[in-house]
Amino acid sequence: MGDATGGPSLLLLVLDLSGIFVFAISGALVAVRRRLDVFGVLVLAGTTGLGGGFLRDVLIDATPPAALSDWRYLLVPVLAGLLTFAFHPALGRAERVVTLFDAAGLGLFCVTGAVKALEYGLGPVPAALMGMVTGIGGGIARDLLAGRTPAVFSSELYATPALLGATWAVLATLAGFVEVAVTVPGALLCFGLRMLALWRDWKAPLPRGPASV
Amino acid sequence: MGDATGGPSLLLLVLDLSGIFVFAISGALVAVRRRLDVFGVLVLAGTTGLGGGFLRDVLIDATPPAALSDWRYLLVPVLAGLLTFAFHPALGRAERVVTLFDAAGLGLFCVTGAVKALEYGLGPVPAALMGMVTGIGGGIARDLLAGRTPAVFSSELYATPALLGATWAVLATLAGFVEVAVTVPGALLCFGLRMLALWRDWKAPLPRGPASV
Amino acid sequence: MGDATGGPSLLLLVLDLSGIFVFAISGALVAVRRRLDVFGVLVLAGTTGLGGGFLRDVLIDATPPAALSDWRYLLVPVLAGLLTFAFHPALGRAERVVTLFDAAGLGLFCVTGAVKALEYGLGPVPAALMGMVTGIGGGIARDLLAGRTPAVFSSELYATPALLGATWAVLATLAGFVEVAVTVPGALLCFGLRMLALWRDWKAPLPRGPASV
Incomplete structure (x- = not known):
């Protein structure tokens, strides 16, 4: 189950579903903070959890995306959305809780995205970039939809x-x-660096000169 | 015509084009309300009318999308945009007119999207979700572009x-x-429920507790 | 190199890469004006430079997009982003500089997009529209991400x-x-008309009546 020929290995499947789960929680928490109703919470959970993988699968031509042919990929964001809707006071609703789940998803997806891109024949540099795109894609979709x-x-x-x-x-x-x-x-490296950057307030270089907007 | 082997049946084609037409009108009305010029009206009509179907066709790998290989799919949103631009005072420009056309498109697209996804081999649950995505995709694109x-x-x-x-x-x-x-x-069920929800102000459950933003 | 069977001709490759370069500069300049850090500049440069071509390649089923199988397509936006980050005071940061690079990219991409769509078997009308979509797609992605x-x-x-x-x-x-x-x-026609429209303030017809928003 999940280890069959042609499918991903059990470890990759678990990491991919875990990434969907934590990203979906980050999306659901944003929806709760915006006072969206339960369906808004589910839509934002699904978009955030599945968005990065959809983008990756469409670009590397792995269509239809796993999320459309494997029910586990649909069940996970629905569960994450309902759990968040029911238990959000326990999860906490501070922005840094969103950020924590977002960092976990980033770590899991950058790895599974890169490995899947390699499997589909991309070269090393595009595969690494596709891992990055898989990681940041879901969060971008979440923030665009929520107006952040x-x-x-x-x-x-x-x-x-x-x-x-x-x-x-x-x-x-x-x-x-x-x-x-x-x-x-790989996942720990990404997650650790992101959390360190937040904790120590590491910033990348800014453009010189005053803002002109 | 439209009933040839491999193509959709005439009924599905008519429903799909009708969905594009009413969604395109909803997009064109939003553009008119924003005082965009005639080309902005056409771009928003086209995006709204074709966006959901593009998203569906890319995800189920039915590329190139019908809209790029069948001139009727391009003519319909252009007509809807020009008609709206010319006759919008007669159509009315209140937000609830946008909402009415949007609900009609939602009903038509959720059905044609689900049927097309089944035809392309998706299972029942993903096909129903793909119908929902086809229905809500065009409106999401319209609202993101218009900043709503x-x-x-x-x-x-x-x-x-x-x-x-x-x-x-x-x-x-x-x-x-x-x-x-x-x-x-199916189309009437969706359209009817949406209009009833608007009329009776049916709301889904909201998260507990105060907003924290 | 670039002229091999199956690949685009050298001229088309040069025009495509030039379009990516100037669009990437327009994206990087928007990022600099928003005071994003160096990675924000690179992400917006990459999205703007590659977004229109990604959209085109996914829609005409030319996947994986050239940007994922040819390192030159990745190098160009990175170079454009770093150059803009380093030399933006020399480039100028006024909105009209963004607009100038945007117009150049529009001219280059509308042509390469249309030619590539014809090569992939689209009819004349869809191919012309796909050229337009390739041209406007990158700028739409840039402006959505930057909240413009x-x-x-x-x-x-x-x-x-x-x-x-x-x-x-x-x-x-x-x-x-x-x-x-x-x-x-074709590229000069598009670029010239866009610059003339900006210079002479050519506007398309607006909807009649007062704004109702």
């Missing part, structure tokens, strides 16, 4: 940890590492 | 009627109903 | 020059013109 400034444009490092995690996954795959050594360190 | 809060996040039921209409279309297809019994009740 | 009103809804002509340039490219291709006579006049 996309997290990727926040002042702390965001795209860079995703790119580094994806780069690890690509290099480790090319070096022939076993799957758990490809995926887990 | 997406209708799907409005306080009255929106995604639910689309999901129910699409579910009818899937179940009726699986039960072997003739096409007219698949499509017409 | 899309340039296509600005009061001066925008989509029309792109449609006319793409129409030239389609007609000249059908008439059997050599490639340089297909591409260069």
